[in-house]
Amino acid sequence: MTVLQESAPTRQAPPAARRGIVVVHGSRQHWLMRAVLVVLAVLFLVWAANLAPFRVGQMTNVFVIAIAIAGLNLVTGYTGLLSIGHSAFFGLGAYTTGILVTRYELAPLATVPVAIVLGFAVGLAVGLPSLRIKGLYLALVTLAVGVSFPEIVRRAEDLTGGAAGLVIRSRFLAPPEWTGLVRAERGLWMFWLSALVLVVVMVLARSIVRSRFGLAMQAVRDNEIAAAANGVDVARTKILVFGVSGAITALAGALFAQYVGALSPDGSFTLLKSIELITGLVLGGVATTAGPLVGAFAVVFLPQLTGSFSTGPLSGVVFGVVLIAIVFLMPEGIVGRATIWLRRVLTILPADHPDVTRRSSPPS
Structure with missing residues (x-):
């Protein structure tokens, strides 16, 4: 409804x-x-959870992509700021989880808050140019961010694995013991985890849109001058919505890394x-x-x-x-x-x- x-x-x-x-x-x-x-x-x-494993994996992919699109929807759909570089936030979340799990052996779920914080911080930085430019010019800035991310991953070979990619061993991605699932049921675990996170994200996005901040976002989208004349802090709104959008998209990337278990700069982050x-x-x-x-x-x-x-x-x-x-x-x-x-x-x-x-x- x-x-x-x-x-x-x-x-x-x-x-x-x-x-x-x-x-x-x-x-x-x-x-x-x-x-x-x-x-x-x-x-x-x-x-859907009782379908064949291949179909369950497809549904998990749908949920993960839906989370990323929900993040993009806040900045582009509700605020009117066209972003073509959200693949960078997606990749940032995925590589954050991959690096923390493989290098430091953190539990996959423990890496998700780190990915969200990094996505929020990078989103704030990417949102800064929106204070001076908009429209196609802002789209070009976000395009540059999206293009540069795979190259950064390749050059940081010691940390990310470079062009060879980063593989997360299956023993690190086993479902938590409290779920009662074994390692062979990792696909089912990721299905339910992604579905639950998607529900939380959709409820959060709905709450944001209906809040005072959400009204400010839509006012900026419809008419920046009128919004500023009515007391809306346009600069604060733009920067914060980029941060929130980046955090949600990085969350999707973190789930994607746990789902596929193998990351490559030329794969899903271009x-x-x-x-x-x-x-x-x-x-x-x-x-x-x-x-x-x-x-x-x-x-x-x-x-x-x-x-x-x-x-x-x-x-x-x-x-x-x-x-x-x-x-x-x-x-x-x-x-x-x-x-x-x-x-x-x-x-x-x-x-x-x-x-x-x-x-x-x-x-x-």
Whole structure:
């Protein structure tokens, strides 16, 4: 139901024009709908966890990518700052976990807070240029960050393994003893861990967007001059959102390192990863809560789906045509378009809406 409230604002139709189901926010029906959605999500996770190991790994990859897209969504979707270098934050989190586990034998979960702090610090630094430049010029700065990261990894050979990559032995990635899972069930452990972290990140992102800071982010996106005139600290908002976005994307990278167990600068940390994240954000729906998850499903499974209809170079052409068709038919993204369709049959009104108060007030 969050998607219904966070989509692009539309004028509420008069009571006579409304069709379908009308639900008051916070009412018993509203909470029942939320409970049904939660139950369906839990059932889906239980079903997915019992699939073949390959499919479970694909689902884990979807969750990890969705976390990274959620971080990008804060800075690009809600604040309007185009970033093409989020692959650097993703790689920073992954190599932080890889180095701490292989060099210092830290538990994989213990490396996650370190990756988050480093992602936040680097995000603040990358956000500094946004104080003076914006638009395509800011995109070029983030592009330079994304391009330079693989080269930095190659040159820091003693620490990162250089071009040869960094391999994390499976004994370091075994599930914690308290889970009751053995080393052979690492895939199942990463599935549930990634799913839980994704839920936390989505709730956190939703809370941020609905806070005063979230309102400041959206004000900066819509009109910086008007936002500053109304007391919004534009510089602070831009820098902080880059930091938070970098921290969330680095968190995704840390989970990715635990999932794959092998890192390479030419593997998942080039500009192709940034393009993948941006593609997922656009396909899922910019500035929506569920958009990152839907977009992650799209970038993981769409290439396989289009590849099943064609082989060789033609499969890439088919994939490109499908992407163009989706963007053309659904410029709001899949979640945005689904929200428009859903609003035709379901309307959620706030508790203080005039129609609600008029209906509940006793006749004079």
